[in-house]
Amino acid sequence: MNDQNPSWTGSPQVELPQEFQAQMQAQLTTEFPDFQSALMGPSPISIRLNPRKNGYDTANLTPVPWCSAGFYLPERPNFTLDPLFQAGAYYVQEASSMLLHDVVRQTVNVNHPLRVLDLCAAPGGKSTLLTSALHPDSLLMCNEVIRSRVSVLRENLDKWGYPNVVVSNHDSEDMANLAGFFDVVVVDAPCSGEGLFRKDPDAIQEWSEANVQLCSARQKRILAAAATLLDKDGILIYSTCTYNDTENAENVRFLTENGFRNIPLILPADWNVVEREAGDSETGEAVGYQCYPHRVQGEGFFISVFKKTAFTAPVKLDARTFRSIRALRPRETAIASKWLQNPADFSFWEKPNGDVMALPKALEKTFLFLDVAIRQKGFGLEMGQFKGQDFIPSHALALSTAINQNLPSIELSKENALRYFKKENLVFDEPVKGWLLVKYNGLNLGWVKGVGNRVNNYLPKDWRIRMDIKEYV
């Protein structure tokens, strides 16, 4: 046992279920003891950088082999108390999941705009990876069925700061209007979580053979719905964080038997990712790729890629005007435009609740269609609200990569940055007037407003960190 290891983050107290051990013994044979001891060891800590928000020093860090923006950290810092994390300079992501980066590179042509759906998106790890990998005029729709998980997805996407995303809140079977609409669908399926046993002891407690069966059936339901959403020749990427064949190989076969051709990948041998056979004699060869914690510096992860061979007729909808937003008047547009770096790339709209939105013009027709096709969604960049003569900029605007780079700003020390995230009112040496971006290491953190001798802190209440910061400042 490894419980004397000071960096221990594993689950030494929780015994692995007998049936799980037998399954892994059969799957790994001679490698099983190494797998077992890897589960007793610490989980590697890794982050993936935001290519549009430079500011993180990676000089002494080890790169993740399959993702150019991924790096291992020597130990787990307190991410909440890192202003660069709050600014969206990086996303904390388990390294094996970053294999998606190479999968996209090998199987998706990202040199032109695509319509991409991340069907099981919260909390947003794969979504933030995808936005950075795609052509900037692509649409990325990030869907999460559980309403309470949508807010964390939204928050992570706001931090990442790309304006070409739509967040939706639907069951996968509740999107019939989007039949044949997408070029790529990613199904990072809810699963039994075997691959996370080291990180998450609750996953061990919840594991049972019956739950594996339940997950597999749910995955098939999600995959069947995903299948209809893809255009012919579209790419379906299926991933789980499990090892068992019921949730992996069996679902690979389910797809190859239902109008999909499996696409093999070429992964360098020294990555130590295992190619696993999943086909049968009737459907020909099909493979998936498995990360094991004793072979890679990461958790358990499975991924397999497919091309749709069947045609699904797209739904025709009369989408000529947005249902519930109005275009800003020229005077309002002139005001809103000043907040963006390239306002000519956007059109400006107002929701019934007064929120002003900027929609990338390259995606306006697509958004128009989505507006009519689905109910629960939020799209475009939420910019803020008009209030009397003033425009109150939103936090999402401060974090957006589309913001005007020349707005008044002030660089904060780490101490003041943390005080900002505690939502304390800051005191500056010089008096300030009006809206001011607060920055750390050159990255926007949010807004303050100078009024007389006071500087008001406009961090949204929900973003406030509750942790004590005394020992960190």
Ligand SMILES: C[S@@+](CC[C@H](N)C(=O)[O-])C[C@H]1O[C@@H](n2cnc3c(N)ncnc32)[C@H](O)[C@@H]1O
């Ligand atoms: C493995 S997690 C996704 C992790 C995410 N892709 C990431 O990288 O951060 C699976 C997600 O699927 C959602 N989910 C569960 N049932 C679903 C369904 N029927 N349709 C779509 N999503 C579903 C879960 O709520 C969960 O958030």
